[in-house]
Amino acid sequence: MSDAVWILGASMTKFGRYPEKDVIDLATEAALSALGDGGVTMQDMDVLAVGNIGESSAMVAQRLQKQIGQTGIPAYNTANACATGATAVRIAYLSILAGEADMALVVGVEKMGKAGLLGAANKARSDRNEFTPSGRYGSIMGVEGILGTGLMPGVFAQAGMEYAHANSGVGFEQFAKVAEKNHSHSTLNPLAQYQKAFSLEEIMRSELIAYPNTLLMCCPTGDGAAGVVLVSDAKLKSLDPDQRRRAVKISASVLTSDPWTESAQVQPDVNTLTRQAADQAYEKAGVGPKDLDLVELHDCFATAELIHYDNLRLCEPGGAGAFIDERGPWRDGTTPVNVSGGLISKGHPLGATGVANLYEVATHLRGEAGDRQIEGAQVGLTHVIGLGSACAIHILERRAA
Amino acid sequence: MAKKLPLVDYLVIDDGEPYLVANTCTHCGARYFDRRNACGKCGQTSFERSSLSSVGSVRAFTIVTRAAKGVPTPYVSAIVDLEGGGVVKANLIDVPPDPDKIVMGMPVRLKTFVAGTDDDGTEAVAFGYAPA
Numbered sequence: 001m002s003d004a005v006w007i008l009g010a011s012m013t014k015f016g017r018y019p020e021k022d023v024i025d026l027a028t029e030a031a032l033s034a035l036g037d038g039g040v041t042m043q044d045m046d047v048l049a050v051g052n053i054g055e056s057s058a059m060v061a062q063r064l065q066k067q068i069g070q071t072g073i074p075a076y077n078t079a080n081a082c083a084t085g086a087t088a089v090r091i092a093y094l095s096i097l098a099g100e101a102d103m104a105l106v107v108g109v110e111k112m113g114k115a116g117l118l119g120a121a122n123k124a125r126s127d128r129n130e131f132t133p134s135g136r137y138g139s140i141m142g143v144e145g146i147l148g149t150g151l152m153p154g155v156f157a158q159a160g161m162e163y164a165h166a167n168s169g170v171g172f173e174q175f176a177k178v179a180e181k182n183h184s185h186s187t188l189n190p191l192a193q194y195q196k197a198f199s200l201e202e203i204m205r206s207e208l209i210a211y212p213n214t215l216l217m218c219c220p221t222g223d224g225a226a227g228v229v230l231v232s233d234a235k236l237k238s239l240d241p242d243q244r245r246r247a248v249k250i251s252a253s254v255l256t257s258d259p260w261t262e263s264a265q266v267q268p269d270v271n272t273l274t275r276q277a278a279d280q281a282y283e284k285a286g287v288g289p290k291d292l293d294l295v296e297l298h299d300c301f302a303t304a305e306l307i308h309y310d311n312l313r314l315c316e317p318g319g320a321g322a323f324i325d326e327r328g329p330w331r332d333g334t335t336p337v338n339v340s341g342g343l344i345s346k347g348h349p350l351g352a353t354g355v356a357n358l359y360e361v362a363t364h365l366r367g368e369a370g371d372r373q374i375e376g377a378q379v380g381l382t383h384v385i386g387l388g389s390a391c392a393i394h395i396l397e398r399r400a401a
Numbered sequence: 402m403a404k405k406l407p408l409v410d411y412l413v414i415d416d417g418e419p420y421l422v423a424n425t426c427t428h429c430g431a432r433y434f435d436r437r438n439a440c441g442k443c444g445q446t447s448f449e450r451s452s453l454s455s456v457g458s459v460r461a462f463t464i465v466t467r468a469a470k471g472v473p474t475p476y477v478s479a480i481v482d483l484e485g486g487g488v489v490k491a492n493l494i495d496v497p498p499d500p501d502k503i504v505m506g507m508p509v510r511l512k513t514f515v516a517g518t519d520d521d522g523t524e525a526v527a528f529g530y531a532p533a
Contacts, residue, residue: 117469131406131519136435138410145472146408146516146527148490149465154478157463162480165461165505172500210478211464211500260442265433266490267461267480 005096006247009038009229010359015193015347018223026225027064027109034227042069046101049076051088051108052351081386086354092230093253102235108355109225119151154210160303169321172212176203177324178302179217186341188372193222193347217302219343226356248362251285252395273391274311285395289313293377296357298385299342357382365398408527419513424448455511457483464498494529508533
């Protein structure tokens with residue numbers, strides 16, 4: 001049994017809108033780039049895992065194989081909300097740990113177009129309107145907008161407001177500062193969907209979606225793909241020095257689901273499972289939050305990023321407001337967060353996100369991040385959360401010399 | 402008088418003042434609004450219906466200004482901690498959709514309203530929370 005798993009190759013497409021490309025086009029681009037980056041081919045792969053939500057019942061992994069190499073290896077299709085891509089990574093990781101595979105290809109891909117608001121939209125039930133109780137709540141009509149909101153901007157707004165209620169020094173301005181930072185960071189990332197800085201005032205005055213989240217505090221929908229090639233410790237030792245030099249160690253790979261909490265049946269609890277995942281990851285990797293040189297966390301909304309400073313223990317308990325006020329998560333701060341621009345500006349093609357953040361951190365650890373390089377980065381953390389819920393955290397480390 | 406039905410089956414409107422009920426696990430006390438197969442907290446399968454307090458306090462809110470198709474805006478969505486236990490999501494009513502006018506932790510009380518009428522004239526009775 002192998003005792004370590006490494007990232008050998010990594011890639012992502014520019015995130016954006018690709019009306020002329022389908023899911024397999026995007027997945028192919030990411031797959032071939034990741035293989036090429038690792039100096040390997042599809043014929044070297046022992047397992048394939050593909051994360052996608054929009055076509056999750058349509059064998060995306062096998063359709064990808066039919067374009068790039070039908071070698072008969074096990075192919076897994078994963079869907080786990082916004083943790084979909086990271087879950088695919090973890091399946092490949094476990095396959096290597098189990099000794100079933102020496103090398104694995106992982107692709108996360110999504111084509112959303114302009115999908116609009118995601119979440120619990122009301123559905124028309126029939127032409128004739130006759131109240132009939134249905135479903136697990138015996139509801140007689142759609143409840144969205146009557147019994148509160150289940151749409152993502154509002155759900156994450158409430159999560160942020162709950163934190164603001166329980167902790168001092170957090171308000172509209174602190175949430176807006178998160179978006180100011182991520183939009184600013186994205187100007188250095190040529191792969192980001194948007195690369196435009198906005199002032200704090202522009203962010204606070206942009207269209208309100210669900211207070212305190214304004215339009216510029218919400219991630220866009222979009223298209224894109226990312227890929228990683230994983231390799232076992234033993235196999236890596238047999239590869240060329242240049243491949244070994246660029247390999248990035250996966251020091252922890254953790255997946256959690258939401259434990260029971262009283263309020264979670266009405267308001268998803270994105271905190272508890274993130275805290276549990278973070279604690280497990282830090283213990284497994286033998287590193288602490290202070291050791292992190294950069295973090296890519298799940299900023300689907302500005303309110304989400306702020307509370308995850310605390311959940312990932314990047315700030316003092318209850319101190320997320322002070323952390324952003326003091327510019328701690330800016331790229332020149334104490335713990336740079338979302339130097340890629342984050343979901344808010346880099347974009348969030350659902351299935352791709354949990355692989356793209358590994359690409360981002362690995363690229364910095366390799367010293368290949370160009371204008372946005374965090375100098376001397378040795379350790380980084382990636383975090384995604386899929387509502388429902390699934391949380392994945394990976395801790396990556398630069399290869400020891 | 403028009404026939405009335407509760408919007409959801411955990412709202413009781415035919416027993417005096419309207420109130421909410423929960424499917425409560427007889428083993429661990431966890432409360433649920435939905436139909437249950439078993440308890441998500443402890444795994445046991447025995448439940449009893451118990452009534453919840455109609456007063457509570459605002460734990461979190463958001464003002465929704467861009468909503469799903471057909472949903473009027475703006476409205477205030479809130480998470481309410483009920484006195485004596487239970488957490489519920491509903492709209493805040495009788496308050497302006499203005500963040501400066503909504504106080505976190507403010508006391509609220511359950512209030513019903515008609516949310517719609519079907520082709521037979523049956524009214525859907527929903528609930529929200531108004532300042533107490």
